[in-house]
Amino acid sequence: MLELYLKTEIDEYNKILKENKGSLNEKLKFVFYYHVGKDYNKEKNIFINKSNQTIDYREYYLFLIDIYHQHPEIREYFHNINKEMLNFYKELVNESIKKQEVRSDIDPNEVALYIFTIFKGFIEIWTGFPDIPFRYNYKY
Numbered sequence: 860m861l862e863l864y865l866k867t868e869i870d871e872y873n874k875i876l877k878e879n880k881g882s883l884n885e886k887l888k889f890v891f892y893y894h895v896g897k898d899y900n901k902e903k904n905i906f907i908n909k910s911n912q913t914i915d916y917r918e919y920y921l922f923l924i925d926i927y928h929q930h931p932e933i934r935e936y937f938h939n940i941n942k943e944m945l946n947f948y949k950e951l952v953n954e955s956i957k958k959q960e961v962r963s964d965i966d967p968n969e970v971a972l973y974i975f976t977i978f979k980g981f982i983e984i985w986t987g988f989p990d991i992p993f994r995y996n997y998k999y
Contacts (some may be wrong), residue, residue, distance in 0.1 A: 869943060872893060873947060875889075876889060876893075876951075882958075883961060884960075885954070887951075888973075890978065891978065891981070894916075894978055894981070895916050895982075895985065917985065919984045920982055923937075924986075944975060946971075948972075948975055949968060949970075950973035952970045952971055953967050953975075
């Protein structure tokens with residue numbers, strides 16, 4: 860189930876983001892919203908299941924955390940997904956350096972880890988504190 864669903868989601872996510880011709884800022888904004896299941900251009904849910912119901916992303920992330928903790932035999936799968944995401948952010952940073960959107964003297968590994976940490980931290984806070992609403996009016 861994890862391989863089918865998560866791998867498909869990650870592949871789709873990477874495809875969408877690679878097709879995005881925006882700046883690094885625009886791509887990161889897309890990533891931020893995507894991680895909570897929103898289309899930042901239309902501020903609506905982007906994932907709807909086969910029953911035409913919106914996916915509750917808080918429940919989704921809590922479910923994944925539960926799987927991780929309850930099934931140590933598949934933790935390596937989660938670790939590999941995280942490595943893929945970290946490498947993807949590194950590619951975004953390298954692309955932005957080539958476009959001269961980002962200084963060339965920065966370490967792409969460090970920036971990728973920083974981006975990854977910000978998004979993982981946001982998701983952790985967002986899922987762990989349901990009283991904190993997701994606001995659409997964040998300014999970047």
